[in-house]
Amino acid sequence: MxxxxxxxxxxxxxxxxxxxxxxxxxxxxxxxxxxxxxxxxxxxxxxxxxxxxxxxxxxxxxxxxxxxxxxxxxxxxxxxxxxxxxxxxxxxxxxxxxxxxxxxxxxxxxxxxxxxxxxxxxxxxxxxxxxxxxxxxxxxxxxxxxxxxxxxxxxxxxxxxxxxxxxxxxxxxxxxxxxxxxxxxxxxxxxxxxxxxxxxxxxxxxxxxxxDLGVTARVVDTATGVVMLEPDKDLAFSASYPILMADREWRVDLAYRDRAATFNQASFLLLVGGGLVAVLLQWLLQQREQRIQAELDAAREVRRSAELRGLLLEETRHRLKNSVARISAIARLTARQVETKEDFLTLFERQLHALAAAQDLLNPALGGGVDLRALLDAELASVGGNREAIVVEGQPVRLDSNQAQALGLILHELLTNSLKYGALSQEQGLLTVRWTVLERVRMEWIETGARPADAQASGFGTRLIDTLVTRQLGGRLSRRPAEDGMRIDIDWPPAAR
Missing domain, CATH: 3.30.450.20 (PAS domain)
Incomplete structure (x- = not known):
């Protein structure tokens, strides 16, 4: 006993x-x-x-x-x-x-x-x-x-x-x-x-x-003290939890409707039947916990899917706008070099093919890595126009898959911005890209002959670059506007050998 x-x-x-x-x-x-x-x-x-x-x-x-x-x-x-x-x-x-x-x-x-x-x-x-x-x-x-x-x-x-x-x-x-x-x-x-x-x-x-989880709840809006929901009957609530609804806090009191009966019955059965009932009761409790956990996992998966759908829509919109801006800029640059409609169509088609070829390099799995210059050249090839307005200097730098994906997006953003309203949008503009490698890779993106850039710009593209540099590359970024253009410095740790 x-x-x-x-x-x-x-x-x-x-x-x-x-x-x-x-x-x-x-x-x-x-x-x-x-x-x-x-x-x-x-x-x-x-x-x-x-x-x-x-x-x-x-x-x-x-x-x-x-x-x-x-x-x-x-x-x-x-x-x-x-x-x-x-x-x-x-x-x-x-x-x-x-x-x-x-x-x-x-x-x-x-x-x-x-x-x-x-x-x-x-x-x-x-x-x-x-x-x-x-x-x-x-x-x-x-x-x-x-x-x-x-x-x-x-x-x-x-x-x-x-x-x-x-x-x-x-x-x-x-x-x-x-x-x-x-x-x-x-x-x-x-x-x-x-x-x-x-x-x-x-x-x-x-x-x-x-x-049915067998649970009842009281809900109180913390800021106003308004009781938003009362249970059907008076219960001794066993736990209170602060819950955030967007930016507003609630206090939610939770209790099982049959908790007291469960305890009394469990104790009585254990006294009468001994250890066998204890094992059975413990098994039942574990089953209930597993059921709740499964439902929580399902809810998290739904939430992740909805968040991903919103992110993909925003990224798709942004990339579409960038593509339109780049094609428009390529058309303007091409028009500067030709005198006839036929020449324009020939050269413009060649530039569009280069743009498509660049994407073939920038979007593979990149399992074996890629060289930084090859990545940059793929983007620059899609621009066309006067390549004398672009200076590239730097030693070979191997990028792993993660770095290549991040830098592909970063270079795409920077080049699109330059085409839209930076150095490459001006006839006298000059873009210089150079990098060095010591303990870290340091890349300088310098635009001259363009209107001063806003160092505090906070559009989606700017936030995307900042996020890719700091989170995916593990690097640092600084922007410095100049009287006749702008300068961006990016550095990151080299790929592991």
Whole structure:
């Protein structure tokens, strides 16, 4: 009997530790679901950017895989776009609403703000979401505060607890919204992509799908102290967790609905049946932990996929713009050297073939590495024009696969920028690229005869170069504008032999 009591105590302590681990995993799961949905908003932002900021509801529905019957997960009521408009000119928003949804109400309510952000798209187009079309969220203070945070930071921002305009039935729930700004290349705001949530639906989905975890929750907005969700019955909550919803913190209290009964039953059975039941109970607990872990792994994979889709869209858009800019610049350089249309077509076609050949070198697996000069020559060959305007100096430097991929992208960016508005865009411009090798490889990119560059430029291309140098090459970069051009210095450790 004493042995059974000891066994019961040991298993109950193990059960307590198991409960703590499981509830912590569930808290992570709640936060992860929202991160997944925010990644979906990031994908929509990338889609808008890649399609020239055109709001095309059928195309967006296809991109998101939504229909009127296709509900979103984790309590997300929809995926929407709030278009930025000046208060005295909402005609573009009203035109989109009328064309997409036959919406005749227009933008509402009245506002004293100079800016408006009416909802011009909200999918799926079910009855609840239709009630929100045309609603200017910027007119309402709680929403406006979160929208301003997103606008200023460029990152996702969540509102304090609000009542959604979709609450058109007697069964009302507290809601919240997450916003992500869509910023044009010139730095102006185009819109806010967003998602509205009903907190009760969200927590029910997280805690019961794909299987019921037997857990109940209380949710409190930390900043305001508003209780957003109360359990159906009074329970002794076993753990509290801070959870981040975009940039806003919640406190989530979690407890198993049947925890007390489980302990009493477990102790009683152990006292009566001894060690066999203890082993069985431990096995059941392990099975439950494995099930929760599997669901967490699946949620992380979905989140990674959504993030990757958004990144690929942004990179595709950027590379497409670069390709158009390079072809345009090549055409201008070619036109300077010829006098007839036939000569232009012959030389221009030759340059396009060189551009294609350069990509063949820059995009292989590069398992055996490549020489730095060969990599640079492949890019320069695609430019054509006056090669006397380009000076290259440097000893042989072998690049491994990782370095070659990074430097291929870096050289592509730098050369594209030079063609667009740097030394190679000017008839008297000169580009000098030289490098030395000591303990580190040091490369100098010097442009003269061009307008001064902005050393603080922060576009996608500039951020891409900085990221590739510091993270993939493990190197350092400095930019120095000059009166007649610019200079960039890059150094990195040589490839291992």
């Amino acid at each position: 004493l042995l059974s009591i000891v066994a019961a105590t040991a298993v109950e302590q193990s059960h307590n530790r198991q409960i703590a681990r499981e509830l912590a995993a569930i808290a992570t799961r709640i936060e992860g679901r929202i991160e997944t949905q925010t990644a979906l908003l990031s994908s929509l932002r990338g889609f808008l950017s890649a399609t020239g900021y055109r709001i095309d509801p059928p195309a967006i529905r296809r991109f998101l895989g939504l229909s009127d019957q296709n509900g979103l997960t984790a309590g997300m009521q929809g995926v929407g776009i709030a278009l930025h408009q000046k208060a005295d000119d909402v005609a573009p928003a009203e035109a989109i609403l009328k064309d997409a949804y036959g919406q005749g109400r227009g933008v509402w309510p009245e506002t004293d703000q100079p800016d408006r952000f009416p909802i011009v798209l909200l999918e799926p187009a079910d009855e609840r979401n239709r009630a929100a079309y045309g609603y200017d969220m910027y007119a309402e203070p709680v929403r406006r505060e979160a929208m301003d945070r997103a606008w200023r930071s460029g990152e996702a921002a969540a509102t304090a607890p609000v009542e959604l305009v979709q609450e058109i039935t007697a069964d009302k729930q507290i809601g919240f919204l997450i916003y992500l700004p869509v910023i044009r290349d010139d730095g102006t705001i185009h819109s806010l992509v967003y998602a509205p949530y009903r907190i009760g639906d969200m927590m029910h989905e997280v805690l019961t799908q794909p299987s």
